Amino acid sequence: MRYAMAVDTKKCVGCSDCVVACQTENKVPVGYCRDWIVEVTDGTYPQLEMEIRSERCNHCENAPCVRCCPTGASHFAEGGIVLVTPNQCIGCGACIASCPYDARFPHPDGHVDKCTFCIHRIKNGLKPACAAVCPTKCIYFGDLDDPNSEVSVILKKRKSKTLIPEAGTVPHLYFLI
Amino acid sequence: MTNRRDFIRITAYGAGAFAMSGGFLQAVKAFSSPEKSGALKVDLTRTPTYCEICFWKCAGWVYKSEDGKIWKIIGNDEDQHCNGRFCPRGTGGIGMYADEDRLKTPLIRTGERGKQVFREAGWDEALEYIASRMKTIKANHGAESLALFTHGSGSSYFTPLLKAFGSENIAEPSYAQCRGPRDDAFLWTFGEEVYSPEITDIRDTKCLVLIGSHIGENMHNGQVQEMSDAIDKGATIITVDPRFSTAAGKSKYWLPIKPSTDIALLLSWIHEIIYNEYYDKKYVERYCLGFEQLREHVKTFTPEWAYGITTLAPDLIRKTAREMADASPAVIVHPGRHVTWYGDDTQRTRAIAILNALLGSWGRRGGFYRPVRITLPSHPMPEFPVPGKTWTDLFPGQYGAATGVVSNAMIDASIPGNNPGYPIKGWIVNGTNLINTIPNQANTLNAIQNLDLLVAIDTMPAEITGWADVVLPECTYLERYDTLRTGPHRKPAIALRMPATEPLYDSKPGYWIARELSKKLGLENYFPYEKQEEILDWQLKQIGSSLDEMKKTGVKTFEREADDLYYAPDEEVAFATDSGKIELYSAAFEGLGFDPLPKYTPHEEPPDGFYRLIYGRAPMHTFGRTANNAYLTDLMDENTVWINPKIAKIWDLANDQYIWLQNQDGVTSEFPIKVRITERIRWDSVYMVHGFGHAQKQMKRCYGRGASDTQLITRALVDPLMGGTGMRGNFVTIVTEKAEKEVAS
Ligand code: SF4
Ligand code: SF4
Ligand code: SF4
Numbered sequence: 001m002r003y004a005m006a007v008d009t010k011k012c013v014g015c016s017d018c019v020v021a022c023q024t025e026n027k028v029p030v031g032y033c034r035d036w037i038v039e040v041t042d043g044t045y046p047q048l049e050m051e052i053r054s055e056r057c058n059h060c061e062n063a064p065c066v067r068c069c070p071t072g073a074s075h076f077a078e079g080g081i082v083l084v085t086p087n088q089c090i091g092c093g094a095c096i097a098s099c100p101y102d103a104r105f106p107h108p109d110g111h112v113d114k115c116t117f118c119i120h121r122i123k124n125g126l127k128p129a130c131a132a133v134c135p136t137k138c139i140y141f142g143d144l145d146d147p148n149s150e151v152s153v154i155l156k157k158r159k160s161k162t163l164i165p166e167a168g169t170v171p172h173l174y175f176l177i
Numbered sequence: 178m179t180n181r182r183d184f185i186r187i188t189a190y191g192a193g194a195f196a197m198s199g200g201f202l203q204a205v206k207a208f209s210s211p212e213k214s215g216a217l218k219v220d221l222t223r224t225p226t227y228c229e230i231c232f233w234k235c236a237g238w239v240y241k242s243e244d245g246k247i248w249k250i251i252g253n254d255e256d257q258h259c260n261g262r263f264c265p266r267g268t269g270g271i272g273m274y275a276d277e278d279r280l281k282t283p284l285i286r287t288g289e290r291g292k293q294v295f296r297e298a299g300w301d302e303a304l305e306y307i308a309s310r311m312k313t314i315k316a317n318h319g320a321e322s323l324a325l326f327t328h329g330s331g332s333s334y335f336t337p338l339l340k341a342f343g344s345e346n347i348a349e350p351s352y353a354q355c356r357g358p359r360d361d362a363f364l365w366t367f368g369e370e371v372y373s374p375e376i377t378d379i380r381d382t383k384c385l386v387l388i389g390s391h392i393g394e395n396m397h398n399g400q401v402q403e404m405s406d407a408i409d410k411g412a413t414i415i416t417v418d419p420r421f422s423t424a425a426g427k428s429k430y431w432l433p434i435k436p437s438t439d440i441a442l443l444l445s446w447i448h449e450i451i452y453n454e455y456y457d458k459k460y461v462e463r464y465c466l467g468f469e470q471l472r473e474h475v476k477t478f479t480p481e482w483a484y485g486i487t488t489l490a491p492d493l494i495r496k497t498a499r500e501m502a503d504a505s506p507a508v509i510v511h512p513g514r515h516v517t518w519y520g521d522d523t524q525r526t527r528a529i530a531i532l533n534a535l536l537g538s539w540g541r542r543g544g545f546y547r548p549v550r551i552t553l554p555s556h557p558m559p560e561f562p563v564p565g566k567t568w569t570d571l572f573p574g575q576y577g578a579a580t581g582v583v584s585n586a587m588i589d590a591s592i593p594g595n596n597p598g599y600p601i602k603g604w605i606v607n608g609t610n611l612i613n614t615i616p617n618q619a620n621t622l623n624a625i626q627n628l629d630l631l632v633a634i635d636t637m638p639a640e641i642t643g644w645a646d647v648v649l650p651e652c653t654y655l656e657r658y659d660t661l662r663t664g665p666h667r668k669p670a671i672a673l674r675m676p677a678t679e680p681l682y683d684s685k686p687g688y689w690i691a692r693e694l695s696k697k698l699g700l701e702n703y704f705p706y707e708k709q710e711e712i713l714d715w716q717l718k719q720i721g722s723s724l725d726e727m728k729k730t731g732v733k734t735f736e737r738e739a740d741d742l743y744y745a746p747d748e749e750v751a752f753a754t755d756s757g758k759i760e761l762y763s764a765a766f767e768g769l770g771f772d773p774l775p776k777y778t779p780h781e782e783p784p785d786g787f788y789r790l791i792y793g794r795a796p797m798h799t800f801g802r803t804a805n806n807a808y809l810t811d812l813m814d815e816n817t818v819w820i821n822p823k824i825a826k827i828w829d830l831a832n833d834q835y836i837w838l839q840n841q842d843g844v845t846s847e848f849p850i851k852v853r854i855t856e857r858i859r860w861d862s863v864y865m866v867h868g869f870g871h872a873q874k875q876m877k878r879c880y881g882r883g884a885s886d887t888q889l890i891t892r893a894l895v896d897p898l899m900g901g902t903g904m905r906g907n908f909v910t911i912v913t914e915k916a917e918k919e920v921a922s
Pocket of ligand 1: 007011012013014015016017018019037053054133134135136137138139
């Protein structure tokens with residue numbers, strides 16, 4: 001089982017609903033976030049193009065944060081989800097420095113925090129909170145090993161990319177382009 | 178025309194069920210409820226609501242944690258408005274409830290008006306104070322001299338209160354400051370407005386044309402969702418906007434129009450569609466009136482003519498007209514929502530209505546569907562007294578085509594120097610922050626200084642509360658019942674809002690406030706039920722449901738009586754216009770002294786060194802209402818001014834630099850605003866998101882953050898047809914130093 005997410009940049013409007021829904025679902029304190037929006041505009045008026053992405057932890061197959069964690073707090077859970085165990089985390093910040101996507105942040109409670117792919121929800125057969133709330137339905141989630149999962153189907157149908165592939169992290173967060 | 182106006186007033190979608198007269202009963206029982214198998218289980222951890230963060234009113238569930246605190250708000254899967262998905266504002270709705278800056282107790286002014294010196298008062302004393310002033314106004318000037326400005330759910334309670342008191346001067350700024358021109362244009366053309374939620378059939382459209390409509394930045398939830406569905410299905414999107422909006426970024430065609438020239442574009446599209454015979458001939462022949470006059474009228478409005486005005490290449494105009502024709506009738510030239518721009522807004526939206534008629538999209542799949550709604554029976558109530566005068570007597574002869582009450586006319590009538598037919602002496606302001614809603618703040622403040630009574634009812638210490646004589650703290654939507662939501666949609670449906678928790682502080686539900694005030698005025702027979710839930714239960718039982726059932730389901734959707742979401746082929750349709758036809762040529766407008774067909778008139782252009790001020794929405798905020806919401810300020814805590822790189826170079830501006838804006842009348846923004854240099858805006862305009870630059874210190878998170886567009890909109894271009902205040906005729910220049918002011922931190 002390999003969980004993955006694909007965000008459709010052609011549909012995402014950058015509304016940030018995925019950000020608030022994640023904050024409320026996961027009780028992320030106000031002022032912090034596990035996902036965020038990036039808008040890239042190219043060209044000169046009126047020849048313009050714009051890409052909007054909802055970004056978060058890439059749940060990399062080759063995760064530098066897991067490799068560099070001195071206590072084992074950062075680890076792979078089922079389906080390749082990269083997790084932090086709060087009470088094993090000493091807050092040293094090595095993982096924050098190692099993540100090429102800037103996906104991790106120091107939680108005010110003293111541990112490092114980041115996207116969990118809402119593992120508590122997917123265990124119950126629910127979608128991640130961000131995917132469930134997105135008004136444009138542009139977040140697809142599922143198991144890459146299951147050819148019929150939502151995410152496998154859409155990745156087969158559409159062109160996609162990952163971020164900073166040259167870092168060799170093998171991300172599990174795709175962007176449909 | 179009085180008859181017509183009255184007719185429209187009744188059909189116009191507006192006040193909640195409670196405000197409707199008993200005569201409005203409909204055979205609701207004819208709708209059958211879909212069969213549901215299995216017993217419903219009550220989920221103790223969640224309670225139903227419908228959202229009040231904007232007018233879309235999405236139905237959802239409020240979940241609580243084990244500690245009893247509100248945890249999250251999630252859309253109701255059964256709801257047509259949201260399909261189980263709230264927008265960011267609705268998802269962050271908890272922030273409205275949890276806001277520590279909320280109004281907490283009634284306040285009575287003790288100092289000079291506007292100086293914000295208040296003392297705390299009990300409810301009884303505050304209401305007694307209001308009632309005695311209301312009685313004095315009635316005795317001295319007549320009940321009509323009391324006006325209500327209202328927005329949102331509270332309208333359902335303060336409207337009957339005002340009517341019972343003897344005044345029909347009840348205005349929603351959402352009319353003359355927002356969607357009024359559009360509603361009137363469609364009413365006068367099709368005999369029907371486009372409602373809210375709009376009846377645009379976006380999910381099945383093949384071509385969506387947006388004229389200044391920034392769906393995706395305005396999070397009108399259902400529309401955003403359906404636009405995404407349309408993208409999936411390969412629909413063509415055409416966006417007309419001087420700004421490269423989010424929607425423009427998703428469009429096949431972006432028409433970077435010169436601001437204020439939209440009517441020229443529309444007329445040339447109409448020209449193309451008529452002279453190339455792209456229009457739906459059968460539809461036009463069967464349903465429309467005045468085609469020949471229209472054809473003659475647009476004869477010279479070629480794309481080349483429009484090019485010189487709009488700066489849009491003729492080829493682009495031709496191609497996009499062709500795209501619309503190819504998609505017809507599954508095409509939507511979107512009527513927009515906030516359309517008070519240049520003072521000829523009714524005529525511009527008339528041109529949009531006409532274009533839709535030519536394309537045969539009204540009443541057709543992928544165009545505009547036929548809405549249905551449930552009209553709930555209202556419990557028997559005494560008749561309202563008939564007021565001697567209405568708002569049309571304030572300035573007789575003005576705004577002949579208006580079908581709503583013009584808020585700015587009531588404000589103008591509060592200033593004695595304007596010589597109104599009779600004076601407005603008291604305002605009750607519910608849920609609308611007039612200071613940041615109505616253009617020309619100096620005029621609004623002048624009006625306020627002439628009042629004998631100003632009551633502000635709100636959840637937050639919005640600017641208007643600072644000017645009030647009495648401030649009443651309403652509790653938030655998460656802490657109260659409200660009228661059942663019955664808005665029109667594809668299927669008839671109702672939704673329940675119930676309290677998820679007890680009101681914080683000494684805040685009270687709108688229903689309670691109106692009822693208690695009615696007692697002080699001797700009008701309690703209009704509010705016979707002590708608790709609103711008694712009314713809701715009674716109403717629900719009349720249609721075969723109950724409060725208990727609704728607490729479990731939140732939403733109840735019925736089936737349509739007939740398969741009539743669209744007109745049947747060759748259906749005979751009687752449109753509710755004077756002629757019974759779609760009026761391309763408006764004899765009614767002609768009779769009122771207005772142009773029977775839309776004309777393009779050039780508008781003033783920015784002087785040298787000035788730029789047109791354009792404003793809009795951000796997806797995470799609703800006007801200024803959400804500006805202090807902790808969850809939403811976390812996403813966006815100030816607005817920026819968008820400036821084209823060419824202009825930034827002239828002024829030597831850098832990104833993130835704070836500047837002030839000064840308008841054509843010498844008004845400078847009270848607070849500085851951050852520069853955002855971007856190719857996404859034309860060089861002749863600057864853009865900012867509305868709803869920032871709050872001057873009210875009590876709202877700690879948003880005080881002084883960004884600039885207020887309203888403050889800079891001192892000039893309103895008033896629509897002579899219906900009184901709408903066009904707000905895009907203001908020009909600003911850049912001020913980089915303003916020694917005495919500091920950047921609020
Ligand atoms: S909720 Fe969806 S549309 Fe909105 S920003 Fe997130 S991914 Fe994009
Ligand atoms: S998957 Fe869950 S934790 Fe990750 S960004 Fe989405 S909502 Fe947040
Ligand atoms: S669109 Fe958003 S703010 Fe408006 S009612 Fe729906 S959830 Fe609430």
